[in-house]
Amino acid sequence: MIVVTGANGLVGSHLITALLAQGKQVKALYHKSHADVHHQNLIWQQGDILDITGLEEIFTEITQVYHCAAIVSFSPKDKHLLYKTNVEGTANVVNACLSAGVQKLLYVSSVAALGRAGNDKLISENNKWIDGKHNSEYAKSKYLAEMEVWRGIGEGLEAVIINPSIILGCSDWTKGSAAIFKNAYKEFPWYTNGTNGFVDVQDVVTIMTKLMDSHVNAQRFVISGYNLSYQALFTSIANAFRKKPPHKLVTPFLAEIVWRLEALKAKFSSSKPLLTKETARTAQQIISYNNSKLLNALPDFKYKAMNNSIERICQEFKSQYQLS
Known part of the structure; x- marks a missing residue:
């Protein structure tokens, strides 16, 4: 039996589909409500990664755990929730794995936990984390969560960490990276x-299952298919939808104005800003990733062509939202 935390999320939902297709038995952990998916090998289990006792009961007689649950936010209002869920929640998952004698844990981290390379250098697993004001609270929370996994490894837990870049896939397009398509x-x-x-969610899931079923242990891997400009990505998606591509450049000066206006608007409306200081500044940066370690570890794996991924995902969104 395999446990998947964050089963309703982009990665978790696609992972469950892949595991069921492989004939695996899955216990899908959800917080409030779960997707309307039914299968003879699928058990929906309500739970909370902050509930220590509940986790220990759920992990009984479990062989593998995919820890996908996390809070992704760049809003200052969510700082406490980020650390509570991402750090404390991951610590609880690690402890439950150790207590239950789980064979292996795969933790879905983020490239944000790798820090920043600077000077337009490729970011890889070898990057050393340097704490500072340029790291978002989300990045800090994922870095500290990784430290909990490494602690578990030091205590005898077999585990592997993946650091995906921006994941592209069909889900609720009002949230996260799916909003790019909307x-x-x-x-x-x-x-x-x-x-x-950027990376296709199907590639992320394929890599996760391959690493889980391999002898790879105590390693972290950058999971990123292609380094692309935002303009190139947005244009490809617009073309796949047969829509007009973006044509107005956001300068750094304009971005600084917009995120401040958004912060002011959110303050008076009690809503989350569409753009934050972190997202506005990240969108202006030249960030590239080195994915060679993963490709060397899994020589039979090859990332899907990005144009093919975009075409497929756009078709999935058209079907999901009945778009013309």
Whole structure:
């Protein structure tokens, strides 16, 4: 029996589909409500990674754990929740794995936990974390969560960590990276000169299952298919939707104005800002990732062509939202 935390999220939901297709028995952990998916090998289990006793009961007779649950936010209002869920929650998962004698844990971290390379250098697993004001609270929480996994490894737990870049896939397009597709469909006109790493959720899931079923232990891997400019990505998605691509450049000066206006608006409306200081500045940066360690560890694996991924995901969104 395999446990998947964060079963309703982008990665968790696609992972469950893949595991069931492989004939695995899955216990999917959810917090409030779960997806309307039913299978003879699937058990939906309500739980909370902050509930220590509950986790120990859920992990009884479990062989593998995929820890996907996390809070992703760049809003200052969510600082406490970030550390509570991402750090304390991961510590609880690690302790439950140790207590239950789980064979292996795979933790879904983030490239944010690798810190920043500077000077346009490729970011890899060898990056040393340097604490500072340029790291978001989200990045800090994921770095500290990784430290909990390394602690578990030191105490005898077999585990592997993946650090995905921006994950592209079909889910609720009002949240997270899926909102990129909604903005493209709505013909959002703005783009920046920044670059980042992007990866198909199906590739992430394939890598996760391969690493879990391998002898790889006590390792971390950058999971990133391609380094692309935001303009190139947004244009590809718009073209796949047959929509007008972005054509207005957001300059650094304009971005600084917009995030401040968004912060002011959120303060008076009690809503979350659409753009924060961290997201505005990240979108202007040239960020690239080195994915060679993973490709060397899994020589038979190859990332999907990004254009093919975008076409497929756009078709999935069209079907999900009945778009023309």
